[in-house]
Amino acid sequence: MNYYERHIGDYVRDTAHLTMLEHGAYTLLMDRYYATEAGIPADQAHRLARARTREEKAAVDAVLLEFFTRTDGIWTKRRIEQEIEKAQAKINAAKENGRKGGRPKRVKKTDEGETQQKPSGLSAGSENETQQKAHQAPDTRHQSTTSLQQAASETQPETGQAVAAAAAPPDAVTERALQLVLLLRNRGAALQTGDPRVRSWAERGVTDAQALQALEIAQQRRHDAADPRPINAGYLDVFLPEVIAAPAGRSPPRDGPMTREESRRIAAGSRLSDFREACAAEQRGQHDDHDSRTIDGSATRLLG
Structure with missing residues (x-):
């Protein structure tokens, strides 16, 4: 085609x-x-x-x-x-x-009283061709004579x-990193497929449940701070270690989102130093220029 x-x-x-x-x-x-x-x-x-x-x-x-x-x-x-x-x-x-x-x-009609048929739009004598x-x-004057199929199969000279x-083919770590990107993108995270931090999650064996739980904590932090900025890999990367180290009895995320009270309780358990590190990592990832007052204000509301 x-x-x-x-x-x-x-x-x-x-x-x-x-x-x-x-x-x-x-x-x-x-x-x-x-x-x-x-x-x-x-x-x-x-x-x-x-x-x-x-x-x-x-x-x-x-x-x-x-x-x-x-x-x-x-x-x-x-x-x-x-x-x-x-x-x-x-x-x-x-x-x-x-x-x-x-x-x-076309069958010619011999009835002289019949209404003349509508013109076919073809030139005279060409109807039966x-x-x-x-x-x-569709064709254009500038189209190359080489077919698209041949062009698609041609590549530039390469070394062996x-x-x-x-x-x-993609290795297991790369494939797992892509799965994490698609999973968290569908929940609102702003992740890029080539981000090395996402690849490190795959190498560390981060599960779907752990990734979703870290995202919920991050989303609650954004909500409490009335911060509309998207959640990137740098912001998630600080919450993941705590989620991974959580006791086995902690419930993973359910099909629906956690209530505000549950998310506040998890978010409040995070250390202030972790929160400062999350904000610094996000600033490095997005090149935003916010002063320390924004960080201190958000931290006070979370720990108060």
Whole structure:
């Protein structure tokens, strides 16, 4: 296929949370999928999306995990498969129509009293000609003669080492880090797939329950301080050690959010030094310029 419909409303609705790198990775993967009419080989995903840096590879992995399904080493997408099937049906119907001689001949009516038929819009004498291009994709004067399918498969010259690194599938730590990003993003956290702090959580074996509990504590701190800023990895990173070290009897987060009283009790148990460290880490992550009065004021309300 050298053309496919892109419904902007549907795309924006499903991808509004993606970063710029993730948008680019998603577009490149879809273009490749449509051009070859085949899924994305898992061991070639990074190379086909032209991902070289760690951040670019993380963006490709995040998009694949969220929008594609991996089966027998191939990443597939149901919506794209449906669009390819519909396009193939139209192409096959057009071919069959061409073999039968194109449009059926019009039967001339001999009744002189009949009202003259509406003009067909075709030039005189061309009504019965075989349709030459029954399913032609949009064309432009500036389009290259090289087909999109060939262009999609071409890559810049690479060394053997670079090809091997790009073709390597995501390791277990990277895959776990991406799962944590998707889990916490859906609950309102502002995390990036390439953040090294998120990767460290995966390396330390942070569970879903621990990550969600730390997020709830952080959200309660924001609420008590009337602070509208998003919760980033630096802010969460200070609360996680306390959550991980909590006694085994402490209840993990439930399906619904904790009550304000429960969150206040957990948040109040945090040391003032931890809270100061959380604020400092967040300032380093967002480059915000707030003075110490904001930190002291928030800490007083929490411990009072």
